[in-house]
Amino acid sequence: MELISCIKNFPKHCKTALQNIWRNGVMSISSIFAVMITLVLIAVIGVVAINIQDMTYNIEDSLTIYVKMDRELSDKKAQEKQADIEKLAGVKKVTFSSKDDELNKLIESQNEDGQKLFETYRKNNPLGAAYVVEVNNAKDLETIAEQIRNIDNVNEVNAGGSSTSSLVSTLETVRNGGAIFVGALTIIALLMIANTIKLTITSRQTEISIMRMVGASNWYIRLPYMLEGIFIGILGSIIPIIIIYFGYNFVYESSAGLLPAMLTLRDPFPFIWQCSGILVGLGSGVGLFGSFVSVRKFLKF
Amino acid sequence: MIKLEEVTKVYKTGVCAVNNMSVDIGPGEFVYVIGPTGAGKSTFIKLLYREEKATSGKVIVAGKDVSKIKDRKVPYFRRNIGIVFQNFRLLPKKTVFENVAFTLEVTDTPRSEIRRKVRKTLELVGLEDKANAFPHQLSGGQQQRVAIARAIVNNPKVLIADEPTGNLDPETSIEIIELLETINEVNHTTILVVTHDKEIVQKYKKRTILIEDGCIKTDTSMGGYLHGAH
Numbered sequence: 181m182e183l184i185s186c187i188k189n190f191p192k193h194c195k196t197a198l199q200n201i202w203r204n205g206v207m208s209i210s211s212i213f214a215v216m217i218t219l220v221l222i223a224v225i226g227v228v229a230i231n232i233q234d235m236t237y238n239i240e241d242s243l244t245i246y247v248k249m250d251r252e253l254s255d256k257k258a259q260e261k262q263a264d265i266e267k268l269a270g271v272k273k274v275t276f277s278s279k280d281d282e283l284n285k286l287i288e289s290q291n292e293d294g295q296k297l298f299e300t301y302r303k304n305n306p307l308g309a310a311y312v313v314e315v316n317n318a319k320d321l322e323t324i325a326e327q328i329r330n331i332d333n334v335n336e337v338n339a340g341g342s343s344t345s346s347l348v349s350t351l352e353t354v355r356n357g358g359a360i361f362v363g364a365l366t367i368i369a370l371l372m373i374a375n376t377i378k379l380t381i382t383s384r385q386t387e388i389s390i391m392r393m394v395g396a397s398n399w400y401i402r403l404p405y406m407l408e409g410i411f412i413g414i415l416g417s418i419i420p421i422i423i424i425y426f427g428y429n430f431v432y433e434s435s436a437g438l439l440p441a442m443l444t445l446r447d448p449f450p451f452i453w454q455c456s457g458i459l460v461g462l463g464s465g466v467g468l469f470g471s472f473v474s475v476r477k478f479l480k481f
Numbered sequence: 482m483i484k485l486e487e488v489t490k491v492y493k494t495g496v497c498a499v500n501n502m503s504v505d506i507g508p509g510e511f512v513y514v515i516g517p518t519g520a521g522k523s524t525f526i527k528l529l530y531r532e533e534k535a536t537s538g539k540v541i542v543a544g545k546d547v548s549k550i551k552d553r554k555v556p557y558f559r560r561n562i563g564i565v566f567q568n569f570r571l572l573p574k575k576t577v578f579e580n581v582a583f584t585l586e587v588t589d590t591p592r593s594e595i596r597r598k599v600r601k602t603l604e605l606v607g608l609e610d611k612a613n614a615f616p617h618q619l620s621g622g623q624q625q626r627v628a629i630a631r632a633i634v635n636n637p638k639v640l641i642a643d644e645p646t647g648n649l650d651p652e653t654s655i656e657i658i659e660l661l662e663t664i665n666e667v668n669h670t671t672i673l674v675v676t677h678d679k680e681i682v683q684k685y686k687k688r689t690i691l692i693e694d695g696c697i698k699t700d701t702s703m704g705g706y707l708h709g710a711h
């Protein structure tokens with residue numbers, strides 16, 4: 181019965197909620213600002229963290245193992261080893277590069293004189309065939325390289341050495357640190373919002389006790405406050421969304437030519453809409469939760 | 482209408498505010514409750530609208546055993562009782578009309594009926610021209626009239642007033658008491674008024690219950706202080 185009454189009165193509760201926001205003037209504005217500032221903070225830091233995360237993954241993806249086969253081995257024989265490499269755990273992709281391919285690569289990387297010089301090796305190619313091995317997880321580069329070394333006819337394996345492994349661990353630290361930072365910040369920010377809303381509701385303790393005095397049921401009292409929390413959350417997320425929309429587009433456009441391909445930012449769409457959705461959800465969710473919890477305290481008989 | 486049977490209220494702090502009290506108030510009665518400060522008058526009243534639960538004994542209001550009402554049902558029970566306080570307790574952000582209408586809104590009264598009933602009640606308390614004012618724009622006496630209008634607009638069986646004139650000057654106090662008497666006569670509402678105001682009790686001779694130390698010291702059907710009480 182209470183539920184039916186709540187549904188029937190929903191438009192009225194919405195109106196009451198909006199009216200409360202309006203009539204509580206300064207209190208509402210301060211809540212909206214608290215929501216706004218925290219959401220801007222979360223948005224900016226979150227967007228930066230996500231992009232840095234993307235970049236670290238891109239960098240890691242570009243890290244590969246370079247496997248040189250014995251020179252004496254023919255292309256055909258060398259290619260037979262592909263299956264041996266592919267079946268190693270953690271290997272994502274193996275690309276074969278024949279003796280000729282290797283020579284072409286070498287020639288291309290030289291200046292004109294060098295090109296002429298190496299061109300003479302065409303007939304009697306001293307280079308062996310090679311593999312480029314991509315791995316699932318950059319952390320495994322060294323172990324996989326070690327396993328490849330043990331395969332017959334493998335001449336040389338290059339996983340980038342210690343500089344690469346320290347890069348990998350640095351990237352990992354950046355990622356984890358970023359995630360923890362964003363997580364902690366989000367929790368603090370949400371507690372801040374919840375607390376502000378709690379303050380505005382505590383200041384209306386008398387209001388609640390009056391409603392109870394005239395016989396308003398618990399849900400009748402609670403619903404307008406919850407809606408108020410949601411509306412404050414939504415109002416507070418408008419500006420952060422605008423900032424993200426224009427800010428991210430601007431940064432994306434201006435960074436377009438400057439950053440190497442590996443470090444490009446995420447495409448603005450649908451990324452911006454996803455962020456906006458999260459911001460509205462966070463704002464209204466915390467508003468709802470904050471008011472629900474704060475009102476509950478005053479509804480005990 | 483109101484019946485207490487050997488009711489005792491002991492607060493968590495160990496204070497025994499109401500001690501083995503029994504009383505019977507019939508429908509349509511007008512009763513004053515007096516007594517020194519700390520005697521347990523407010524506690525007695527809180528037991529009636531279930532702000533507090535009796536430690537032992539039985540409290541029956543409007544045919545309901547108050548201590549048996551589930552927490553969830555308390556709001557519905559309260560709709561049978563109008564309550565007025567010394568400090569008015571109006572919603573500051575709502576107009577006079579909205580304050581009075583609020584009692585009806587929570588009971589899902591149709592809008593047209595709300596308008597009609599609020600008009601009629603505001604007329605009864607003499608504030609028909611203040612409907613759109615906010616509480617802070619009214620005098621104390623006027624605010625108390627709004628509070629009374631809010632308490633009676635849904636025609637409760639019982640109206641309880643805890644020192645309704647405590648914040649008002651003598652002249653306004655008399656007006657408020659006379660308004661309560663009018664309501665008692667017009668609507669046949671059972672009315673309980675807690676007061677410190679000796680003059681009022683002496684002037685309007687009604688049933689008067691004197692509470693001291695949580696017990697009913699005297700219960701006189703025709704009003705006034707008995708000798709020995711103050």
Ligand SMILES: Nc1ncnc2c1ncn2[C@@H]1O[C@H](COP(=O)(O)OP(=O)(O)OP(=O)(O)O)[C@@H](O)[C@H]1O
Nearest residue numbers: 492493494496498517518519520521522523524525
């Ligand atoms: N919530 C409470 N918790 C503990 N003790 C209380 C509480 N409310 C009242 N008391 C105690 O119970 C006793 C009766 O208080 P009550 O408020 O009923 O007195 P009263 O007759 O209304 O006094 P006054 O005329 O000053 O309003 C007092 O000793 C008071 O300290």
Ligand SMILES: [Mg+2]
Nearest residue numbers: 522523524643
């Ligand atoms: Mg009192």
